[in-house]
Amino acid sequence: MAIENLKIIGESINDSVPSTHKLFEATDIDGLLELARFQSERGAAYIDVNVGPRSPQFMADLVRKIQSVACKPLSIDTPDPAIARAGLEAYDPEKAGGAKPVLNSVTSLRTGMFDLLEVRRFRPILLASEHEVDGRSRPCRTPEETVAAARHLVHTFRDQYGGANDDCIIDPGIFPLGSDSEGNIHRLFGAMEQMHADPDFDGCHYSVGLSNFTVMLPSKRPDGTPVKGALESAFLTKAMPLGLDMVIGSVKRKYELLPPDHPAMQCLNDVLQLTGFDVLTRVREFYA
Amino acid sequence: MAENGELYDAILVGNAKKAEEITTAALEAKADPNELVQKQMIPAMDEVGRRFECNEYFVPELLISARAMKTALELITPHLAASGTQPTGRVVIGTVQGDLHDIGKNLVASMLEGGGFEVIDLGVDVPPETFVEAAQEKSNSIVALSALLTTTMTMMKTVIDALQEAGLREKTRVIIGGAPITQAFADEIGADGYSDNASAAVGLARKLVGA
Numbered sequence A: 001m002a003i004e005n006l007k008i009i010g011e012s013i014n015d016s017v018p019s020t021h022k023l024f025e026a027t028d029i030d031g032l033l034e035l036a037r038f039q040s041e042r043g044a045a046y047i048d049v050n051v052g053p054r055s056p057q058f059m060a061d062l063v064r065k066i067q068s069v070a071c072k073p074l075s076i077d078t079p080d081p082a083i084a085r086a087g088l089e090a091y092d093p094e095k096a097g098g099a100k101p102v103l104n105s106v107t108s109l110r111t112g113m114f115d116l117l118e119v120r121r122f123r124p125i126l127l128a129s130e131h132e133v134d135g136r137s138r139p140c141r142t143p144e145e146t147v148a149a150a151r152h153l154v155h156t157f158r159d160q161y162g163g164a165n166d167d168c169i170i171d172p173g174i175f176p177l178g179s180d181s182e183g184n185i186h187r188l189f190g191a192m193e194q195m196h197a198d199p200d201f202d203g204c205h206y207s208v209g210l211s212n213f214t215v216m217l218p219s220k221r222p223d224g225t226p227v228k229g230a231l232e233s234a235f236l237t238k239a240m241p242l243g244l245d246m247v248i249g250s251v252k253r254k255y256e257l258l259p260p261d262h263p264a265m266q267c268l269n270d271v272l273q274l275t276g277f278d279v280l281t282r283v284r285e286f287y288a
Numbered sequence B: 001m002a003e004n005g006e007l008y009d010a011i012l013v014g015n016a017k018k019a020e021e022i023t024t025a026a027l028e029a030k031a032d033p034n035e036l037v038q039k040q041m042i043p044a045m046d047e048v049g050r051r052f053e054c055n056e057y058f059v060p061e062l063l064i065s066a067r068a069m070k071t072a073l074e075l076i077t078p079h080l081a082a083s084g085t086q087p088t089g090r091v092v093i094g095t096v097q098g099d100l101h102d103i104g105k106n107l108v109a110s111m112l113e114g115g116g117f118e119v120i121d122l123g124v125d126v127p128p129e130t131f132v133e134a135a136q137e138k139s140n141s142i143v144a145l146s147a148l149l150t151t152t153m154t155m156m157k158t159v160i161d162a163l164q165e166a167g168l169r170e171k172t173r174v175i176i177g178g179a180p181i182t183q184a185f186a187d188e189i190g191a192d193g194y195s196d197n198a199s200a201a202v203g204l205a206r207k208l209v210g211a
Helices: A019-027 A029-041 A056-069 A082-088 A108-116 A143-161 A186-198 A210-214 A228-242 A263-271 A277-287 B006-014 B016-028 B031-053 B059-083 B103-114 B126-136 B155-165 B183-189 B198-209
Strands: A007-010 A046-049 A076-078 A102-106 A123-127 A130-133 A135-138 A170-171 A205-209 A244-249 B090-095 B118-121 B142-146 B173-177
Touching: A019 A029, A019 B016, A029 A056, A029 A263, A046 A056, A056 A076, A056 A082, A056 A210, A076 A082, A082 A102, A082 A108, A102 A108, A108 A135, A108 A143, A123 A143, A130 B118, A130 B155, A143 A186, A170 B155, A186 A205, A186 A228, A205 A210, A205 A228, A210 A244, A228 A244, A244 B006, A244 B016, A244 B198, A263 A277, A277 B059, B006 B016, B006 B031, B006 B059, B016 B059, B031 B059, B059 B103, B090 B103, B103 B118, B103 B142, B103 B198, B126 B142, B126 B155, B142 B155, B142 B198, B155 B173, B155 B183, B173 B183, B173 B198
Parallel strands: A007 A046, A007 A244, A046 A076, A076 A102, A102 A123, A123 A170, A170 A205, A205 A244, B090 B118, B090 B142, B142 B173
Antiparallel strands: A130 A135
16 A cells, blocks of 8 residues: 555545444444544554535534544544534534644635634545636536636635645545546646646645546456556556655555556556547457 | 347447448438337347346446437437327436436436437436426426445435425436435335336336336
């Protein structure tokens, strides 16, 4: 799992993960705590906590219970301000070595989440894959739109809330490669290149929801070699030199930096030269 | 494969260029457009769906085949309209308000088109009133709602309530899907059906229109 300078936000405690959803539905708190313990022991830098549509009180109770079994800082993962507030209020930095929690996430249309900094200082994940158009949230389609969304969020955090770049975790948004006929991979890498070269973003951190990259693809190739882990590693190999230093991901996955002649690396390099359905055809060639 | 026809084969392997050539040639040779749809295109997409459900095909294959199907369908549609051929049914589809995710919705829309349905795609972040307007405009439609977030799935009930309030609920069937959706949730909010994948959504829609 370990790649130097890459921090994992353990993704398991999330209501949208089917096996975890069952634990939530059964109110199996011991099962959820076991996930926290496991991820902590396996090297997660943060433990994500997403309770879905459950109550703020549920989030607060779960945060306290997780902190009683795991010493890693938490990532409070919800778009609901009341649930986020409850999670932040319940969070005890002393139980995480003094570390601030992460708040996942703030978007251009949800900058009000920064008001929760009054409750507790946190490190925001700034979701730059969407931006505000005529008062509504819309997906960013170009690197420039993505960079502008990130800049707006960083400036708001810095200028209006006294935040520092070092606390910013910019998420440019990663989309499933197996359905990417619209060039999202180009948007993402284009945006990362621009931000990496822009002094305005100096000190910022970058993260993506890495498992999303390979969702809906088979787990293995016909020769038994892995598909998902290899493509995710290829992504890291390409993105880390552009500043990516965090991922929301699995502590079970063996992430590694790949050599240029690795088939997954060749696939990703080819994909970055292709557009439209040729991307899907190349991905299919990799796993078929 | 050849016994099913060249167009069937081209769609099954996702060769859009070949599908276009075969369809153009067939139409020039005065082939029955409805027969092309019913005997080659729909069976090809049914087979794609079967392979998808058996994990022989994955999302890239599904999308590539759906594109080949769409390429052929665009050539055939004017001929179908001229002959007065009706689609299997009509589906108004969209991702509910507050949710920008469209991959699952697009997959379902493609498979429904491949299954012979007319699909009106309203896009993402669709307000309840837009679903109501579309259902009003396209009467006897199926309304298909998608949501990826646990925080937006509750909006599905709001759409159903809005259809009820507009007096459209009786003649509109509502189907739902998305990562956090379950049959139990569908039952709870009074949806007419739920599918956990794009291929099965076609079977569900066919069942609801009695096809």
